[in-house]
Every structure is written in C-alpha cells, then in structure tokens.
Amino acid sequence: MGKKITIYDIAKKLDITAATVSRALNNNTKISEATRELVIRTAKEMNYEQNKLAQALKSGKSYNVGVIVPRIDSNFFASIIRGIEEELYPKGYHVIICQTHDQEYLEIGNINSLLNAQVDGILMSISNANLENNESFKNLLKKNVPLIFFDRKKDIKGVSSVTIDDFKGAYDATQHLINQGCKRIAHLSNDRKLLIFKNRYLGYKQAIIDNGLEFDESLVIETQSKVLEGRKTTKILLDMENRPDAIFSSSDFTALGAIEEIKAHGLRIPEDICVAGFANEPFTKFMELSITSVDQSPIEMGRLTAQVFLEEVNNSKKIKSEKQVVLTPELMIRKSSQKLKID
Amino acid sequence: MGKKITIYDIAKKLDITAATVSRALNNNTKISEATRELVIRTAKEMNYEQNKLAQALKSGKSYNVGVIVPRIDSNFFASIIRGIEEELYPKGYHVIICQTHDQEYLEIGNINSLLNAQVDGILMSISNANLENNESFKNLLKKNVPLIFFDRKKDIKGVSSVTIDDFKGAYDATQHLINQGCKRIAHLSNDRKLLIFKNRYLGYKQAIIDNGLEFDESLVIETQSKVLEGRKTTKILLDMENRPDAIFSSSDFTALGAIEEIKAHGLRIPEDICVAGFANEPFTKFMELSITSVDQSPIEMGRLTAQVFLEEVNNSKKIKSEKQVVLTPELMIRKSSQKLKID
Numbered sequence: 070m071g072k073k074i075t076i077y078d079i080a081k082k083l084d085i086t087a088a089t090v091s092r093a094l095n096n097n098t099k100i101s102e103a104t105r106e107l108v109i110r111t112a113k114e115m116n117y118e119q120n121k122l123a124q125a126l127k128s129g130k131s132y133n134v135g136v137i138v139p140r141i142d143s144n145f146f147a148s149i150i151r152g153i154e155e156e157l158y159p160k161g162y163h164v165i166i167c168q169t170h171d172q173e174y175l176e177i178g179n180i181n182s183l184l185n186a187q188v189d190g191i192l193m194s195i196s197n198a199n200l201e202n203n204e205s206f207k208n209l210l211k212k213n214v215p216l217i218f219f220d221r222k223k224d225i226k227g228v229s230s231v232t233i234d235d236f237k238g239a240y241d242a243t244q245h246l247i248n249q250g251c252k253r254i255a256h257l258s259n260d261r262k263l264l265i266f267k268n269r270y271l272g273y274k275q276a277i278i279d280n281g282l283e284f285d286e287s288l289v290i291e292t293q294s295k296v297l298e299g300r301k302t303t304k305i306l307l308d309m310e311n312r313p314d315a316i317f318s319s320s321d322f323t324a325l326g327a328i329e330e331i332k333a334h335g336l337r338i339p340e341d342i343c344v345a346g347f348a349n350e351p352f353t354k355f356m357e358l359s360i361t362s363v364d365q366s367p368i369e370m371g372r373l374t375a376q377v378f379l380e381e382v383n384n385s386k387k388i389k390s391e392k393q394v395v396l397t398p399e400l401m402i403r404k405s406s407q408k409l410k411i412d
Numbered sequence: 413m414g415k416k417i418t419i420y421d422i423a424k425k426l427d428i429t430a431a432t433v434s435r436a437l438n439n440n441t442k443i444s445e446a447t448r449e450l451v452i453r454t455a456k457e458m459n460y461e462q463n464k465l466a467q468a469l470k471s472g473k474s475y476n477v478g479v480i481v482p483r484i485d486s487n488f489f490a491s492i493i494r495g496i497e498e499e500l501y502p503k504g505y506h507v508i509i510c511q512t513h514d515q516e517y518l519e520i521g522n523i524n525s526l527l528n529a530q531v532d533g534i535l536m537s538i539s540n541a542n543l544e545n546n547e548s549f550k551n552l553l554k555k556n557v558p559l560i561f562f563d564r565k566k567d568i569k570g571v572s573s574v575t576i577d578d579f580k581g582a583y584d585a586t587q588h589l590i591n592q593g594c595k596r597i598a599h600l601s602n603d604r605k606l607l608i609f610k611n612r613y614l615g616y617k618q619a620i621i622d623n624g625l626e627f628d629e630s631l632v633i634e635t636q637s638k639v640l641e642g643r644k645t646t647k648i649l650l651d652m653e654n655r656p657d658a659i660f661s662s663s664d665f666t667a668l669g670a671i672e673e674i675k676a677h678g679l680r681i682p683e684d685i686c687v688a689g690f691a692n693e694p695f696t697k698f699m700e701l702s703i704t705s706v707d708q709s710p711i712e713m714g715r716l717t718a719q720v721f722l723e724e725v726n727n728s729k730k731i732k733s734e735k736q737v738v739l740t741p742e743l744m745i746r747k748s749s750q751k752l753k754i755d
Contacts, residue, residue, distance in 0.1 A: 113517065116547075131525075131528055131529070132525075133525050133528065133529060135508075140490075141484040141485070141490050141493065142484070142485070142487060142490030142491070142494075144485060147483075147484050147485030148485070150484065150511075151485075154511075154513075158518070163510070163521050163522065163524075163525040164510070165478075165508045165509065165510055165525060165526070165529065166484065166508065166509040166510065166511070167506070167507070167508055167509065168493075168497075168509070170497075178506050179506065181506075182475075182476050182506040182508060185474055185476065185529075185530070186474070186476060186508065186528075186529030186530065186531075187528075187529065188529075351695075352694075352695060355695060355698070355699060356698060356700075357699075357700040
C-alpha cells in the first residue's frame with residue numbers, strides 16, 4: 070500500500086526543490102522542457118497522483134482534452150484518436166471522447182458536456198454543416214479553449230485544421246476508374262455542405278472533365294455513410310435505363326452497400342461495374358472481393374491534430390495563429406476495380 | 413472578445429450587492445422571487461456564465477456519465493457504448509468515453525480524469541486484474557459515484573455488473589468442435605485474473621472433460637487479444653510434435669491471427685484444423701473464410717448497464733444494492749469450423 074506520494078518525495082528523488090516539481094507539473098513556462106518531462110516521467114513511475122481538481126480550479130487547466138467524432142466504430146476515426154492519444158499521453162494529457170452519430174443535438178450537447186468537464190481543448194470532426202450558426206458553438210469560439218478541426222471541417226476564422234487533400238484523393242480514384250475503361254462513372258456523395266464531401270465531388274467531376282468524358286449530374290446522388298444507404302442508392306443507379314459502369318463512393322461503407330446491391334442484381338464486379346470507396350477501412354482489404362479505396366493516414370492525422378493543439382495551448386497568450394495542415398492521400402487499388410490486369 | 417462578466421458586474425448594474433446576486437443565482441430561499449427573476453434575466457442579458465464546475469461541485473450532478481473500455485475500435489465495445497447512449501440520452505445524460513489500451517496507468521488515469529470531469533457515474537470494462545488494490549480505485553469506491561462493470565469485471569462488494577455467461581459460451585463452442593470430430597483442441601486464452609477469460613477457460617475445460625477427452629494443459633496458452641499475438645501463439649501450437657486439430661480462441665482477433673498462421677503453414681481450415689473465436693466481431697462474418705464465434709448481445713449489454721446505472725443514481729440515498737445481470741451467449745457456426753455438412 071505505502072503512503073501517498075507527494076511532490077516532496079519526487080523532489081527528494083530528483084534532488085530538486087518541491088517548488089520546481091510543482092512548477093513542472095503545472096506546466097509553468099519558467100521550467101525547461103527537459104526538466105518538465107523528467108518530473109512527469111518520475112511522477113508517473115512513483116505513482117504520484119496530483120489533485121487534478123484542485124489544480125484545475127487554480128491553474129484553469131484540467132489536462133483533459135475532448136475529442137468529438139461522428140462515430141467511434143470506424144477504423145478511420147478510431148485510428149485518428151489513437152494518433153491523438155499517442156501524442157498527448159506523454160505530455161500528461163488525458164483524452165476523453167464523445168460521438169455524435171451525425172446528430173446536431175448530440176454534437177452541441179457534446180461540446181457543452183466537454184466544456185462543463187473543463188477540458189483544455191476540443192479536437193473535433195464536425196457532423197453539422199451549420200455548426201457556426203449555433204449559439205453554443207459561438208460561445209465556444211469566444212472562450213479561450215483551443216478548438217481544432219480534423220477531417221470534417223468548416224472554414225472558420227481562427228480555427229486550425231488537419232485534413233487530407235480530398236480533391237486529389239477523389240481525382241486519383243476517378244482517374245483510375247477511367248484508366249480501367251469506365252465511361253459512365255456514378256458518384257455516391259454525402260452532405261456537400263461538409264467540405265470533405267464537396268471536395269471529393271469536385272475531384273471526381275474534374276477528373277471526368279479532364280478526360281473529355283461527359284459529366285452527367287444525374288449520376289451523382291447524396292446519401293449517408295451507411296451500408297444500407299449505399300444499397301438503396303445503388304438500386305436507383307442500377308434501375309436507370311443507361312446504368313453506370315463504375316461507382317466511386319465517398320465512403321467505404323456505402324461502397325460495401327453498393328457491392329452487395331450489384332451482386333444482388335446478378336452483375337459482376339469489376340467486369341460489369343467497378344467500385345471504389347474512400348477511407349481504406351480494414352474490411353476493404355479483408356473482403357473476399359477486396360475494395361479499392363483511398364487511404365487517409367488517420368494515425369498521422371491524429372498526431373498532427375494533437376501537435377497543433379499543443380502549439381495552441383502553449384501559446385494561448387500570444388496572437389492566435391491559424392494553421393491548415395493538409396495530408397496527401399494514397400489510392401489503394403484492389404479487386405473491386407481492377408478490370409485490366411497490370412504486369 | 414470582451415472580458416468575462418462576473419457577479420460583480422451584475423451587482424453594479426442592478427445596484428445590489430454581489431452576495432445578493434450570488435444567492436439569487438444559486439436559488440437561495442432568502443431572496444425574493446422578484447429579485448431572483450431580475451438577477452437571472454440580467455445575467456442572461458449580460459451573457460453571464462455561471463461556473464458550471466463550481467455548480468457541479470455544489471449540486472453534485474453534471475449529467476455526464478463516463479464509460480471506460482479497453483478499446484473503442486472493436487465492434488463489441490462500440491456496440492455496448494451505443495446501447496449505453498441509447499438508454500441514457502433520452503434521460504438527459506451525456507456519455508463521455510475513455511479507452512485504456514489495456515494499460516494499467518491509463519485505466520487509473522481515466523478514472524481520475526472522469527472524476528475530475530465530475531461525472532455522475534462510471535461504467536467500465538476493466539483492463540487491470542489488480543484494480544482493487546489501487547489507491548485511486550479505492551478512492552472511487554469510497555465516493556458516492558455509482559460504478560458498474562460490464563463484460564470484464566471483478567467481483568467487488570457493492571459493485572453491480574452486467575456480463576454474459578462466458579462459461580456457457582466457451583462450453584458450447586468447444587462442444588461444437590468436438591461434434592465436428594476434433595480431439596485435440598487448443599485454447600488461446602488471455603489474462604485469467606480477469607473473470608471473463610477464466611470462465612471461458614473453465615467452460616472449454618469442462619466440455620473436454622464431459623466428453624471423455626484427455627485434457628492437456630500444454631494446449632492452453634495465454635496471449636493478448638491482437639491478431640499478431642494470435643499468429644505467434646498459433647506458431648507455437650503448430651510446431652508441437654502432436655499438434656492440435658482445433659483451436660478455440662477467447663478472442664476473435666487472436667482467432668484471425670490463428671487462421672493467418674495456419675494458412676501460412678499450408679494447412680487447411682477446417683479440414684486440418686478447425687477454428688472458433690469469441691465476440692462475433694463483424695469481420696468474422698465478412699471474411700472469405702467466415703469464422704465461427706460466440707455472440708454476446710453487446711447492444712443489450714450496454715442498455716442493461718445503463719439501466720443499472722439509472723437505478724443506482726436514482727436510489728443513491730437508500731441502502732446500496734448490488735445487482736449481477738448475466739446474459740446468455742449464442743454460438744454462430746461458420747466455415748472455419750464446419751467440417752461436417754449440416755442441412
């Protein structure tokens with residue numbers, strides 16, 4: 070059991086003063102980064118428990134960081150969160166997570182809950198395209214709580230973001246489908262008030278135009294990132310008189326639904342219809358008919374988001390800088406779209 | 413930006429004392445209803461924000477509930493969380509989630525973070541078998557914060573839990589393998605200081621004994637619930653002189669690793685070796701070689717956990733009751749173990 074470890078025990082072990090230990094644990098800027106990290110590591114090794122609540126009331130810091138995602142049960146968001154954790158835990162922060170299920174009222178509720186929980190920052194992938202008109206959200210912007218968007222963002226003055234180049238990801242996937250000989254490429258889109266879906270749509274459209282193919286707006290349908298929605302939307306496309314010969318989906322989940330529906334119609338993939346998704350969820354690789362998709366480096370995205378947060382939280386007194394980090398996507402070509410044998 | 417409005421600003425505007433403002437905002441009965449309403453209206457007009465933390469400290473309710481899981485990127489835990497949310501959101505609660513990655517220091521850190529965030533209860537699936545010896549955890553038990561275990565539990569006096577009958581799930585899976593003609597069934601176990609893994613081991617063992625087969629302890633290996641660990645452990649089994657003809661894994665992830673390793677050894681599934689996992693993760697169904705597994709009704713488990721929490725939080729003044737809810741598992745038979753064709 071042993072008695073409770075105090076800052077005096079840590080000071081004794083490291084042969085420094087208790088005041089230095091206290092300052093280091095409280096991120097006082099007078100302490101060198103090296104000392105701070107040594108103190109935090111030693112405190113952890115000795116199982117020192119700070120009275121975080123007392124600390125929070127005093128310093129205004131809780132060392133909790135809130136992360137808001139549309140859903141946790143996608144490898145993409147889970148991997149981003151892992152990246153965030155990997156970057157923040159060694160700095161003494163804890164990560165608490167909320168999911169919105171793409172519901173506006175939950176998104177706002179989550180923001181309020183995290184603010185009530187006194188988080189030091191909010192890292193979020195937005196669900197609600199009209200977020201900036203909400204009072205709670207305006208309120209958040211007025212506070213000095215760092216807010217960073219990742220993946221699903223809105224361009225809001227003063228808010229940093231980490232995203233991938235969705236336009237390029239979509240362009241590359243569409244170009245690949247064209248290279249396979251596809252001429253009528255449909256696009257399963259999503260709420261284009263969200264930038265990621267708008268940019269995927271624009272990348273898809275540009276690839277079609279650049280290749281001299283006819284752009285047919287009737288082949289673009291907005292749907293939700295769910296398997297069942299993918300099936301329903303694909304049914305509409307397959308029932309067309311002049312049905313598409315390829316589907317580029319802005320989501321792996323709708324791509325999976327598309328594949329199920331195409332099979333149910335007795336059509337062959339990729340011979341009759343090629344399919345490509347977006348996000349490189351692990352199931353796209355493990356499927357019997359593996360699915361072409363666009364990788365978004367989610368762990369890297371999480372790490373970078375956390376780094377931007379750390380910069381902001383450590384510079385809160387200075388002029389607020391806004392940072393836009395953009396990662397490059399990578400196309401993963403698999404069976405669902407590989408009509409032509411390469412090699 | 414503007415500076416933060418305080419009770420002194422409100423007092424000045426209304427020409428009353430700050431103490432009166434404070435009493436009015438905190439529903440002190442000494443204040444007249446007219447004054448109370450005036451103060452609240454003025455506070456709203458001035459965009460005054462009460463310190464919710466201070467408020468939470470006083471009223472003892474934040475309407476935030478903390479959920480701690482080993483990992484969010486498994487369908488099993490994500491589904492439990494969905495069940496919890498479905499039950500709690502309509503009651504006005506918000507759910508905030510932490511993951512431990514099976515690390516003891518993160519588990520303790522998460523408990524502290526959630527307590528600092530003033531949650532009204534903690535629902536958790538434990539990672540650390542020695543949890544009850546930890547000071548922070550003892551501290552939690554002493555507080556009046558409802559704590560409920562789900563799935564991974566320890567028997568701790570006064571702590572309710574919702575689990576499935578792991579013994580029966582493992583017994584049924586093992587019996588199925590025996591029915592397929594398997595005689596040397598290995599078991600990929602996990603930390604048996606955790607009850608779920610102990611009970612799966614006991615169910616497996618009992619089925620072997622009940623069928624008059626020889627129980628060989630050398631065929632039981634403890635490993636971690638990860639694909640790569642499953643591969644490593646299976647390699648040990650396949651290199652045995654008298655290798656097993658079936659593997660029952662306490663995790664779908666290690667079962668997947670086992671399948672990869674068996675294939676890498678040029679052996680056939682199920683002809684040479686049958687494989688069964690546990691948890692019914694979606695990939696077990698979608699795999700080219702679908703994997704036999706045990707379903708644990710995770711959404712139901714989450715809903716029941718939330719219900720137990722609601723009972724406790726609404727009865728906190730009464731004598732503390734302890735509830736143990738046990739669900740019945742269901743065996744899902746798939747290709748990885750189906751040697752004999754059933755019609």
